[in-house]
Ligand SMILES: [Zn+2]
């Protein structure tokens with residue numbers, strides 16, 4: 001991920017709002033991390049930076065709409081991104097060992113924030129681990145690859161996948177409660 005350092009040196013104590021809707025970041029991230037998604041509603045971030053003695057407070061929100069492949073059947077699945085964040089980033093002290101690179105740094109008298117690092121981090125947090133086109137998605141047949149949402153194939157009758165049986169069990173329990 002290309003770092004993009006935003007100069008926040010002159011931000012006053014009450015903070016300043018920034019808006020980012022450059023879509024290049026998401027295309028770059030998708031390529032770099034080999035992720036498959038398309039933005040349906042462009043991702044947009046609004047955040048406020050408030051300087052602190054040894055770092056900065058960053059509060060904001062990232063929103064947009066994506067299309068990602070369903071984890072079970074690969075059908076295009078809409079995922080709404082609405083991620084709020086509220087973090088304090090400390091400027092690493094000189095010579096200090098850091099576990100995670102900070103999103104803020106000091107360059108001479110300037111204080112800078114890595115916008116791309118911040119937004120990509122929040123974007124990844126907002127993504128569902130296993131996006132599903134529907135809670136009841138039957139997925140693809142592991143034998144022949146048929147989309148089981150469109151109808152059964154012969155394979156399932158021959159041999160019942162125990163994992164699929166477990167999923168069916170869960171679905172039935174849910175239905176009983178509703
Ligand atoms: Zn699906």
Ligand SMILES: [Zn+2]
Pocket residue numbers: 141142143144145146153154155156
């Ligand atoms: Zn099959």
